[in-house]
Amino acid sequence: MDSDFGAPRELSDLQKHRTLYEPEIPPCLQGTTVRVEFGDATSTADQSISHSFPHTYGQPLAHFLRATAQIPDAQVINEHPAVRVGAVFCGRQSPGGHNVVWGIHNALKLHNSNNVLLGFLGGSEGLFAQKTLEITDDVLASYKNQGGYDLLGRTKDQIKTTEQVNAALATCKALKLDGLVIIGGVTSNTDAAQLAETFAEAKCPTKVVGVPVTLNGDLRNQFVETNVGFDTICKVNSQLISNVCTDALSAEKYYYFIRLMGRTASHVALECTLQSHPNMVVLGEEVASSKLTLFDLTKQICDAVQARAEQDKNHGVILLPEGLVESIPEVYALLQEIHELHRQGVSIDNMSSNLSPWASALFEFLPPFIKKQLLLHPESDDSAQLSQIETEKLLADLVETEMTKRLKEGTYKGKKFNAICHFFGYQARGSLPSKFDCDYAYVLGHICYHILAAGLNGYMATVTNLKNPVNKWRCGAAPITVKHVLSNGTNA
Amino acid sequence: MDSDFGAPRELSDLQKHRTLYEPEIPPCLQGTTVRVEFGDATSTADQSISHSFPHTYGQPLAHFLRATAQIPDAQVINEHPAVRVGAVFCGRQSPGGHNVVWGIHNALKLHNSNNVLLGFLGGSEGLFAQKTLEITDDVLASYKNQGGYDLLGRTKDQIKTTEQVNAALATCKALKLDGLVIIGGVTSNTDAAQLAETFAEAKCPTKVVGVPVTLNGDLRNQFVETNVGFDTICKVNSQLISNVCTDALSAEKYYYFIRLMGRTASHVALECTLQSHPNMVVLGEEVASSKLTLFDLTKQICDAVQARAEQDKNHGVILLPEGLVESIPEVYALLQEIHELHRQGVSIDNMSSNLSPWASALFEFLPPFIKKQLLLHPESDDSAQLSQIETEKLLADLVETEMTKRLKEGTYKGKKFNAICHFFGYQARGSLPSKFDCDYAYVLGHICYHILAAGLNGYMATVTNLKNPVNKWRCGAAPITVKHVLSNGTNA
Structure with a gap:
């Protein structure tokens, strides 16, 4: 201190x-x-x-x-x-x-x-x-x-x-x-x-x-x-998101995945969407109520990317809330298992082998950076360390893989998919x-x-x-x- | 388009x-x-x-x-x-x-x-x-x-x-x-x-x-x-860096590594340092002229973290330019080899095995995310895709490893080292x-x-x-x- x-x-x-x-x-x-x-x-x-x-x-x-x-x-x-x-x-x-x-x-x-x-x-x-x-x-x-x-x-x-x-x-x-x-x-x-x-x-x-x-x-x-x-955070983030939207329109070659603070509620993401007009927003509440899987979400985003490419638009801005990872049913269940293992004192190195078969299957499917982040010790209120879990990168990764596949298959005819990921957290939280x-x-x-x-x-x-x-x-x-x-x- | x-x-x-x-x-x-x-x-x-x-x-x-x-x-x-x-x-x-x-x-x-x-x-x-x-x-x-x-x-x-x-x-x-x-x-x-x-x-x-x-x-x-x-970018970034400085002082538990646009010149990082007063800045020109290795740089940052901890300060803000990765002699040489292999049409999967022994040794030492980024195809002017290479994460990773080692050895007596990484690029570039x-x-x-x-x-x-x-x-x-x-x- x-x-x-x-x-x-x-x-x-x-x-x-x-x-x-x-x-x-x-x-x-x-x-x-x-x-x-x-x-x-x-x-x-x-x-x-x-x-x-x-x-x-x-x-x-x-x-x-x-x-x-x-x-x-x-x-x-x-x-x-x-x-x-x-x-x-x-x-x-x-x-x-x-x-x-x-x-x-x-x-x-x-x-x-x-x-x-x-x-x-x-x-x-x-x-x-x-x-x-x-x-x-x-x-x-x-x-x-x-x-x-x-x-x-x-x-x-x-x-x-x-x-x-x-x-x-x-x-x-x-x-x-x-x-x-x-x-x-x-x-x-x-x-x-x-x-x-x-x-x-x-x-x-x-x-x-x-x-x-x-x-x-x-x-x-x-x-x-x-x-x-809340008012400040939404205004500061909306200004930054608007800047990124301008950048997207200028460079015309990137999809920007922007994760916003907000934990279990997607209020910040929703309000910023209303203020800054990005191309897409993923709301945790909708994902949870519709029980959308990682696969569903990836498909939704890929379909949007493909539809935009058909209009010659190979760029866009997608917002998502920090808490999204806990709204995806199978990821939430995986996190619960990991947190239970933490409570039992299982070391991080031994976690993977102690997961249930299906949780283990999901875990092994995920890219290494996200594995490491999911294994972080939960916060004092037992929630995941959401600020440290780069859900935007996970989605960008999955979308890139799928778009590359669609490009090869010929179903997608746009430009090579390029993602840029951002977490707009601390730079807005400390603002006037x-x-x-x-x-x-x-x-x-x-x-x-x-x-x-x-x-x-x-x-x-x-x-x-x-x-x-x-x-x-x-x-x-x-x-x-x-x-x-x-x-x-x-x-x- | x-x-x-x-x-x-x-x-x-x-x-x-x-x-x-x-x-x-x-x-x-x-x-x-x-x-x-x-x-x-x-x-x-x-x-x-x-x-x-x-x-x-x-x-x-x-x-x-x-x-x-x-x-x-x-x-x-x-x-x-x-x-x-x-x-x-x-x-x-x-x-x-x-x-x-x-x-x-x-x-x-x-x-x-x-x-x-x-x-x-x-x-x-x-x-x-x-x-x-x-x-x-x-x-x-x-x-x-x-x-x-x-x-x-x-x-x-x-x-x-x-x-x-x-x-x-x-x-x-x-x-x-x-x-x-x-x-x-x-x-x-x-x-x-x-x-x-x-x-x-x-x-x-x-x-x-x-x-x-x-x-x-x-x-x-x-x-x-x-x-x-240049004036706009420095002002907008300095405002965001100041917000992060306020956040660091409030939370008192994070080191923020912030990468700024600027490519081969560190002018943006230097000007932002003068405007926003972070705790440390790494200038590419100084690294290049002193031929500082990754190991030297890591040690410099770790020593600063340790000195601050002795004053009961377990937080800070560190700026670095996007071009830093090309200023570190051994990383630059590695990138040159990779770009030469790109020119020869070697596929990304075969790059690692075609590197010289010492370049290969450095490459294998690096974390997976940075390996993937270093292998990206160079830009049209033959420079690395600097915006995509997360040098701030590489340094944060290396510093974390070293601080954990020092904590175990007892030479470092501060709190567990926590890094948060940012790239302030696109959100400033698109601003008014x-x-x-x-x-x-x-x-x-x-x-x-x-x-x-x-x-x-x-x-x-x-x-x-x-x-x-x-x-x-x-x-x-x-x-x-x-x-x-x-x-x-x-x-x-």
């Missing part, structure tokens, strides 16, 4: 310019008197949730409104006793994360200058080890509206084992935290829900709040319209956040404070009506355990 | 916005009376040049000036008989190329509305086959200030064989061209010099003009300060050109017209004083055969 967290750093002119931007906030968050209104108690159809979360399940929705008039049944918070809050970046960095911290800090200082915000260094690792950095205006100065998570860093994704949860509990007690803000995606917010329940059970006064920050854009329900970072993500993240940070001020535990900060200008945004909080409220207004 | 060249096309809002920009031009090109002044006859120290280019060698430098006063020895062109000009994109597309065409078109129409500009479709292939598109305001509308070469396309890089040169000559005669503008880099401008000489020898009235357009930035001498596209490249390309286009109007053959359009604002730029033309004029002002 780097020893210079929070130290002054040199910014480029562009970065400096960006630090000057003051995010917009909706009227309800302006000033220091925010009214909290509660909806009906929430619930889900899933009975197991209520059993697993006896202390935090079934809490009502909360709405934060402008305190302009006295309204019965509403709670206006006028007193602001000093509070201590901790914040932690969990999982993959997402553009805008720094603004969540800035938003929390700003709201805290606005309500009581004695409020304290501690950032955990190195993600969950810092949470377990009580490694903190006190967030101040000086510390924040060069991170406002900047990409990355380098203000605090992040390491481990998970707060899952009893040992980890107990370490988090011990930290919150030792640091006398009134609130703990978990900034992350699906996995991290699941952890947040579990922590909230455990803390309530243990009568720990620290309230746990989740913030939907993930470039994957897959933390979605009727209260969470999008996630911090878009204006939307700057505002959204900052507003969510403010809401975290209001959730804690209202004494709520196990809630996620939410903003709805995001398609409208910021002054129309609706701020609220939803229990993390609720998936959705039925649309007839009753909570079933 | 696409059949819809020059057809109306849909642009994004950003692209539309960019079409509205009117490039700046220096005062000497404003209006229709440009004065041409000639310097001393040029020469080079290389005797073989004068022998090879008897018709086009030793011509004087030309300067284009504002025709404000009557000056003796200067030629003011006031008459503008109608001319027919052809333009062709040669070699790799470079951002700004479209503005060269726009500049030629604009200057042509400014001086005589009967002037005609024909663009060759599909690069040199179109030149040989007389496939043209007449450039009009309508055709240009959606390509102004846009990236790529998709207005005309490009295919083959070379105009080299007698057959190709004769085809170009036949086309110029058949289309009654007064001028042929070759838009490209080192190879294409070498071809332009040869064409000019051949045309003069054949008494063909078509004058040949070269324009320095290459993202590699390697077409340089005292008259050619930089090339169209920078303001500088828009202006520079457009001005060069204008100069092409004035070179032709002055009846010059075998010249390259040049702009000097480029560090200053556009109104201080100096426009001129230098014989393509001249490398440089000695700095004492005499032409030796």
Whole structure:
């Protein structure tokens, strides 16, 4: 871990310019008197949730409104006793994360200058080890509206084992935290829900709040319209994909296979497709629901290449999501076997001989580079190391072999098939956040404070009506355990 | 080849916005009376040049000036008989190329509305086959200030064989061209010099003009300060590298190996290093001059990784140029053997067994993916297919092996070495050109017209004083055969 967290750093002119931007906030968050209104108690159809979360399940929705008039049944918070809050970046960095911290800090200082915000260094690792950095205006100065998570860093994704949860509990007690803000995606917010329940059970006064920050854009329900970072990632990637499309039209001799971040959900690939108009996109969800095999997928792409060649077009751009490899049924099954062998402690050299006959047959069929990548140890949440598996190269390889065969057979009459493969991951993930993500993240940070001020535990900060200008945004909080409220207004 | 060249096309809002920009031009090109002044006859120290280019060698430098006063020895062109000009994109597309065409078109129409500009479709292939598109305001509308070469396309890089040169000559005669503008880099401008000489020898009235357009930035001498596209490529790549640097600081667990376009010259890698401050850059020129082997290079990187780990830094960003593989002496020698075997018609399957013992030893030592890439057929100019050779992966592989060894031996005490590899090529090459490249390309286009109007053959359009604002730029033309004029002002 780097020893210079929070130290002054040199910014480029562009970065400096960006630090000057003051995010917009909706009227309800302006000033220091925010009214909290509660909806009906929430619930889900899933009975197991209520059993697993006896202390935090079934809490009502909360709405934060402008305190302009006295309204019965509403709670206006006028007193602001000093509070201590901790914040932690969990999982993959997402553009805008720094603004969540800035938003929390700003709201805290606005309500009581004695409020304290501690950032955990190195993600969950810092949470377990009580490694903190006190967030101040000086510390924040060069991170406002900047990409990355380098203000605090992040390491481990998970707060899952009893040992980890107990370490988090011990930290919150030792640091006398009134609130703990978990900034992350699906996995991290699941952890947040579990922590909230455990803390309530243990009568720990620290309230746990989740913030939907993930470039994957897959933390979605009727209260969470999008996630911090998704807008930026799609815009930056779409620009790069458009450049590649221009390149394809100019060189007229390549097919570009571009893999995009997104894991189990293909949202990034789909949104980039809508923004940049490539020739083809393979969506993991469609592959999984149609149970398309590697052979089917290869054939689909080859047929498209052949059809384009008949129009004298020997070039194109094909997008695919990082998670595709897990959506292909036979590859998924192979990965499951490999992960089981990892759990059993089988060494990589002995894996191949321990596979089932059919998994072994598939494995032997695959090119060496992909074999090596499939054998990588799974991530801490037991998913494959998707960023390291070059599915785009596997498909390009298979398509090239098939097109060469068709060329020889005479069914394909186009030019020799040439593929160029790209993974657009890290270069977009570290980019400066878009204006939307700057505002959204900052507003969510403010809401975290209001959730804690209202004494709520196990809630996620939410903003709805995001398609409208910021002054129309609706701020609220939803229990993390609720998936959705039925649309007839009753909570079933 | 696409059949819809020059057809109306849909642009994004950003692209539309960019079409509205009117490039700046220096005062000497404003209006229709440009004065041409000639310097001393040029020469080079290389005797073989004068022998090879008897018709086009030793011509004087030309300067284009504002025709404000009557000056003796200067030629003011006031008459503008109608001319027919052809333009062709040669070699790799470079951002700004479209503005060269726009500049030629604009200057042509400014001086005589009967002037005609024909663009060759599909690069040199179109030149040989007389496939043209007449450039009009309508055709240009959606390509102004846009990236790529998709207005005309490009295919083959070379105009080299007698057959190709004769085809170009036949086309110029058949289309009654007064001028042929070759838009490209080192190879294409070498071809332009040869064409000019051949045309003069054949008494063909078509004058040949070269324009320095290459993202590699390697077409340089005292008259050619930089090339169209270099500014854009360095800016776009530096932005992406900066994003990756932010990512490295946030995740704190990866070394990113980034290969940049640039072929034999490392200019792009060097300029990007100055702009984005990565942790390390490997320059091909330094590797070649110090005769560093793969082993030396690996050791250098490993030592840097180890030194950083001692400061608790287990992450970093390393840049390398695409051409690096040809700068490493033993790999270069291996490639030379492989290319010789290609020339002898040896099939790829039999290559390995036909290598010399030491080349074979190196070849067998290399990982399978790089073996396959080294065996690719060389490009039309006999260089390796550098864009397809993943030198960054080779180095990352070798470094990983060495770091694992050092970790076991206890000499390295950092975290497990994790590499992530990138090739930043096509996503930058297709990008919108920078303001500088828009202006520079457009001005060069204008100069092409004035070179032709002055009846010059075998010249390259040049702009000097480029560090200053556009109104201080100096426009001129230098014989393509001249490398440089000695700095004492005499032409030796």
